[in-house]
Amino acid sequence: MSENDVVVIPPINITVCVKCNKIRMSGKWYSEFRDLEEDIAKSVKHKDLSQAKVSAKVNMDIENKNSTAEITVNTLIGDQLKELKYTVKINIKKDTCLTCSRIAGNYYTTILQIRFNDKEIQKLISEKVISEIIEIITALNERTDRPSANIHIVNEVHLKNGVDFYTDNLKYTQNIAIHLMKHKTAIEKKLSKSIVGIDKNGRDLIRSTICIHFGDKHK
Ligand SMILES: [Zn+2]
Numbered sequence: 001m002s003e004n005d006v007v008v009i010p011p012i013n014i015t016v017c018v019k020c021n022k023i024r025m026s027g028k029w030y031s032e033f034r035d036l037e038e039d040i041a042k043s044v045k046h047k048d049l050s051q052a053k054v055s056a057k058v059n060m061d062i063e064n065k066n067s068t069a070e071i072t073v074n075t076l077i078g079d080q081l082k083e084l085k086y087t088v089k090i091n092i093k094k095d096t097c098l099t100c101s102r103i104a105g106n107y108y109t110t111i112l113q114i115r116f117n118d119k120e121i122q123k124l125i126s127e128k129v130i131s132e133i134i135e136i137i138t139a140l141n142e143r144t145d146r147p148s149a150n151i152h153i154v155n156e157v158h159l160k161n162g163v164d165f166y167t168d169n170l171k172y173t174q175n176i177a178i179h180l181m182k183h184k185t186a187i188e189k190k191l192s193k194s195i196v197g198i199d200k201n202g203r204d205l206i207r208s209t210i211c212i213h214f215g216d217k218h219k
Helices: 033-043 098-104 119-142 170-180
Strands: 012-017 023-025 028-030 050-059 068-077 080-095 110-116 153-159 162-167 186-198 204-214
Touching: 012 033, 023 033, 028 033, 033 050, 033 068, 098 153, 110 119, 110 170, 119 162, 119 170, 119 204, 162 170, 170 186, 170 204
Parallel strands: 012 080, 110 204
Antiparallel strands: 012 023, 023 028, 050 068, 068 080, 110 162, 153 162, 186 204
């Protein structure tokens, strides 16, 4: 039996975002190269191989249309450790990912307004509050690679007394707001909604604004 008969490598079709270079394979977006390589390795089928271990290394060369994956299969043949190596071409399609198309189209559903009523308190906690928001968003997005289940900051506007974050996920923005309200200096949270148009299914297009005020409760 030749070595080729026992290892089957399915075609590797990936999409690359032309704006941020993020990669999609089988409907999943990858921010880490390592995760993509792991999934390519998992897609490799082998039979009758003893203790087979598959790994993949991706070499991207989009400009020259010469991207390849190096597949290595370490296995035991007879009582000898053997390394089987294959190089396969990666088929690449170019596209714009949901995040980038939303940013380009300035698409947002929610504005999170952070407002400081008090200059001293702003100086003290402004940076902390902003980094907390970014941390929560990163943690939420790490749970899944599905862009529709993620939250993105589409725009960030810095004002004298606060910041406006434009996001594409109301539910997650509300979660962030609930978290921020635990701050000792968080005074109040206001939610307002406005109809800004009609979506392509004929439903009202609603934008929500969540405003959180920070300040001295005793003033
Ligand atoms: Zn992108």
